[in-house]
Amino acid sequence: MTHTAAVPDDEVHLVVVGGGPRGLSVLERVAARVARPGADPAPELRIALVEPHPAGAGKVWRPEQPAELLMNTMSADNTVFPDASVRLDSPVETGPTFLRWLRRIAVEGHRDPGAVEFARSSTERDYAPRRVYGTYLVDALAAVRSRLPRPGGGSAARRRPPAREPGS
Helix, strand or coil: CCCCCCCCCCEEEEEEECCCHHHHHHHHHHHHHHHCCCCCCCCEEEEEEEECCCCCCCCCCCCCCCCCCECCCCHHHCCCCCCCCCCCCCCCCCCCCHHHHHHHHHHHCCCCHHHHHHHHHCCCCCCCEHHHHHHHHHHHHHHHHHHCCCCCCCEEEECCCCCCCCCC
């Protein structure tokens, strides 16, 4: 038997399962659409991001992993935000590429000293530690969340999946 709760017409509930780069990209597109100039007033938006690992980074890009684990693409080839080469009917310059983020933290500093050290010594053709890209993704999530409407705008939930019983 399925139970459904009535949702008022002036509310939209969105659950994003998976809070790594793909889930972050979904949230970025939602934020770009609801925040675009001239958009119709949106209903109240309630978002739940379900991810057992650091939201934004997910399992693969988690910032606490060893620095020896590197990305398999160069720093200049990575971003979670669309750019002008992407055809969309919503804003596309919504955040920094990974390389622009690295250049900014090389000058301004960052709470992650390992990311700053890499940023100051790297070129666009270097392969970044996955943990540094994870820090970028966590920062990107914070930027996206800041653009979501309040009070229901985006919540990142760090929840562990239920423990499995042996043999199940």
